[in-house]
Amino acid sequence: MTANTWTQNNPLYLDYQATTPTDPRVVESMVPFWSEKFGNPHSRNHRFGWEAEDAVEIARGQVADIIGASPKEIIFTSGATESNNLAIKGVAKFYGDKRNHIITCVTEHKCVLEACRALQGDGFDVTYLHVKENGLIDLDELKAAITDKTLLVSIMAVNNEIGVIQPLKEIGALCRENKVFFHTDAAQAVGKIPLDVDEMNIDMLSISGHKIYGPMGIGAMYIRRKPRVRLVPLIHGGGQERGMRSGTLPTPLVVGLGKACELAKKEMAAEAERLREFQRRLYEGLQQRIPEIFLNGDLESRIPGNLNISFAYVEGEGLMMGIKDLAVSSGSACTSASLEPSYVLRALGVEEELAHTSLRLGLGRFTTEDDIDYAIERIAKEVNRLRDLSPLWDMAQAGIDLKSIKWAEH
Amino acid sequence: MAYSKELIDHYENPRNVGSMEDDAGDVGTGLVGAPACGDVMKLQIKVNPEGIIEDAKFKTFGCGSAIASSSLVTEWVKGKTVDEAGEIKNTDIAEELALPPVKIHCSVLAEDAIKAAIDDYKGKTGQTDTDAVGESQDAAE
Numbered sequence: 001m002t003a004n005t006w007t008q009n010n011p012l013y014l015d016y017q018a019t020t021p022t023d024p025r026v027v028e029s030m031v032p033f034w035s036e037k038f039g040n041p042h043s044r045n046h047r048f049g050w051e052a053e054d055a056v057e058i059a060r061g062q063v064a065d066i067i068g069a070s071p072k073e074i075i076f077t078s079g080a081t082e083s084n085n086l087a088i089k090g091v092a093k094f095y096g097d098k099r100n101h102i103i104t105c106v107t108e109h110k111c112v113l114e115a116c117r118a119l120q121g122d123g124f125d126v127t128y129l130h131v132k133e134n135g136l137i138d139l140d141e142l143k144a145a146i147t148d149k150t151l152l153v154s155i156m157a158v159n160n161e162i163g164v165i166q167p168l169k170e171i172g173a174l175c176r177e178n179k180v181f182f183h184t185d186a187a188q189a190v191g192k193i194p195l196d197v198d199e200m201n202i203d204m205l206s207i208s209g210h211k212i213y214g215p216m217g218i219g220a221m222y223i224r225r226k227p228r229v230r231l232v233p234l235i236h237g238g239g240q241e242r243g244m245r246s247g248t249l250p251t252p253l254v255v256g257l258g259k260a261c262e263l264a265k266k267e268m269a270a271e272a273e274r275l276r277e278f279q280r281r282l283y284e285g286l287q288q289r290i291p292e293i294f295l296n297g298d299l300e301s302r303i304p305g306n307l308n309i310s311f312a313y314v315e316g317e318g319l320m321m322g323i324k325d326l327a328v329s330s331g332s333a334c335t336s337a338s339l340e341p342s343y344v345l346r347a348l349g350v351e352e353e354l355a356h357t358s359l360r361l362g363l364g365r366f367t368t369e370d371d372i373d374y375a376i377e378r379i380a381k382e383v384n385r386l387r388d389l390s391p392l393w394d395m396a397q398a399g400i401d402l403k404s405i406k407w408a409e410h
Numbered sequence: 411m412a413y414s415k416e417l418i419d420h421y422e423n424p425r426n427v428g429s430m431e432d433d434a435g436d437v438g439t440g441l442v443g444a445p446a447c448g449d450v451m452k453l454q455i456k457v458n459p460e461g462i463i464e465d466a467k468f469k470t471f472g473c474g475s476a477i478a479s480s481s482l483v484t485e486w487v488k489g490k491t492v493d494e495a496g497e498i499k500n501t502d503i504a505e506e507l508a509l510p511p512v513k514i515h516c517s518v519l520a521e522d523a524i525k526a527a528i529d530d531y532k533g534k535t536g537q538t539d540t541d542a543v544g545e546s547q548d549a550a551e
Contacts, residue, residue: 313471315473321421321473352445352447389471390469390471391469402445407445
């Protein structure tokens with residue numbers, strides 16, 4: 001597709017952290033398992049069941065392979081939200097009478113924060129670690145937070161808004177040393193960065209299908225066997241997935257997730273290199289065309305497919321309305337009644353006024369160099385137009401310190 | 411969210427963008443909102459000796475609805491007397507632009523901007539008719 005075909009009704013997709021298109025090769029792999037090989041993988045008595053089960057076990061191996069795990073340590077779930085809930089609540093319920101302290105971090109995905117919040121209602125203590133200005137946790141702060149009551153540390157591998165990669169290996173070592181379980185939400189990390197559950201001492205890891213060019217509605221969870229992690233299931237029933245997650249497995253989705261992992265593993269290195277170059281081109285291109293822009297989160301410890309940038313003096317949602325031919329996400333939450341900007345950006349210490357001017361730009365497998373150049377052109381044009389409309393830009397140009405003005409907060 | 415044709419037109423082709431001399435005796439300036447809340451409007455009116463608003467200019471930092479609301483009110487106040495302009499209600503603005511409920515605060519801010527500009531003008535000309543500078547009727551914020 002050439003750049004000049006992008007329109008409001010056919011926008012350029014730059015929101016790969018929200019979801020990814022299912023890779024056509026993944027779709028193809030799923031096709032036989034809808035109507036032809038439709039068996040229940042848990043049916044033990046006939047060929048339909050066996051062929052579905054075989055396909056599921058191949059997929060389990062493909063998922064295990066991308067994180068250096070054994071297939072026996074993988075269970076399938078509906079997605080990373082379920083995996084995160086199962087990891088946190090399941091472990092808490094199993095071990096909670098002995099140890100009732102959980103450590104997580106303020107920039108986690110809502111499903112981790114809310115699962116922890118729910119456990120607080122059940123009497124658990126939760127420590128929410130702060131992050132540094134670059135979005136990474138402070139290992140000394142983590143170390144200091146661990147007590148003899150600490151059961152679990154849950155720290156995401158890659159942040160969904162700012163793409164920063166947490167120091168997993170160091171966190172894992174610290175957890176192992178203190179005999180604390182380490183869970184990581186790797187929804188945004190799998191297939192983007194190399195992961196090895198043994199090397200990183202990860203005890204539980206959550207995977208999402210639709211973030212890695214697989215189908216929606218499927219995810220997986222890694223649960224370590226040695227030393228064994230035990231948990232109470234959230235969903236009771238026929239005892240599938242070794243009793244940890246009952247319910248008939250959706251064979252086509254499972255096959256799709258497996259294929260997505262296989263492709264991601266095979267293509268990860270080349271893809272990362274390609275996207276790193278696009279990330280650089282986009283960031284530098286925007287910097288050259290637009291003064292006073294600010295990157296949120298660390299640039300080095302970051303997946304190559306993400307940029308989160310504050311375009312000072314231009315409100316993010318207003319900006320998005322001007323670039324309707326680009327599908328991006330805003331760090332401003334002005335559409336919600338709260339008017340609160342992103343809690344992730346606020347946690348980095350990004351001031352509210354700057355947080356309101358942020359866009360998340362997500363690059364991925366189907367992004368081209370022409371797309372990058374097109375996005376630079378469109379964003380630069382619109383930011384500069386809106387700055388001409390912005391009283392704050394005028395004031396800043398006139399040398400007025402915006403902080404010296406007594407604003408009426410509304 | 412689907413925005414109205416009117417709103418998009420004001421966003422894409424904003425009317426009366428610009429600034430007037432703050433210090434001029436016949437210019438009233440209203441600066442409302444806060445950067446931390448994601449919207450700031452600056453609205454200026456120029457009033458002739460007969461008390462008619464001859465010209466209006468705005469600059470807005472905010473979402474599309476905030477930009478459109480302020481653009482619209484600059485059109486509306488022109489040709490009105492200062493007191494007539496003070497009668498413009500946020501509900502009229504919201505209705506004209508078909509603002510969705512979460513964007514009503516943008517119309518409230520636009521009403522506040524007019525009132526602040528009128529207030530400033532009256533302060534400069536020694537009129538202290540504070541009755542025209544009522545609080546916004548909508549307490550949505």
